[in-house]
Amino acid sequence: MKPSFYDRPVVEVARDLIGCVVRHEAAAGVIVEAEAYHDSEPACHAFVGLTARTATLFGPPGRAYVYRSYGIHALLNAVCEREGVGAAVLIRALEPVEGIELMRRRRGMEGVESLCSGPGKLTQALGIGLGHNGTDLARGPIVVSARPPAWREVPVAVDRRIGITKAVELPWRFSAAGSRFLSRPVRVAVV
DNA sequence: CATGGGATTGACT
């Protein structure tokens, strides 16, 4: 997707990313779950302002923000809104579509449903690491591209974000309604 | 300079 796609309110981008494809080398999947984060609310890393850690978030839209979570996992985000605003969409789950054997080897499991059903799982399955922080999502090596025809009109469910302790009430989690590949079930409404 | 806390996962009771 072009940078202009990401240079919009982060909640809109999160919703519109459902159904888009993430590829890294020989592995690819359709985004079935994503969450929005914005520097105006305390669950966002950028809430603390511009620091070494958040520099990518405040940078130009359309880049990858990759950080280490719980000392173990790498989590992938797409930086949104204009430079100077700290906002990003966390990619939380993919439906695997290509390189499934490679994903199985990297994850050490068989079931397709568990290969990319979580933000730390999908980076492991796709071979994404901290070295990808700041890279361009239009140029690669991680590439996000438009919805395939079958995903053009996918119904999107809305829910509260997962795994956070602040601003838990915001309905900023989006997912492909009824998908078997989510990190956790949806509790609320469908748009 | 020391410390505390995660946008998680997988193993275990």
Added chain:
DNA sequence: GTCAATCCCATGC
């Protein structure tokens, strides 16, 4: 359901 693993970085002394 509970819990440990593990490390970067923001904060506070």
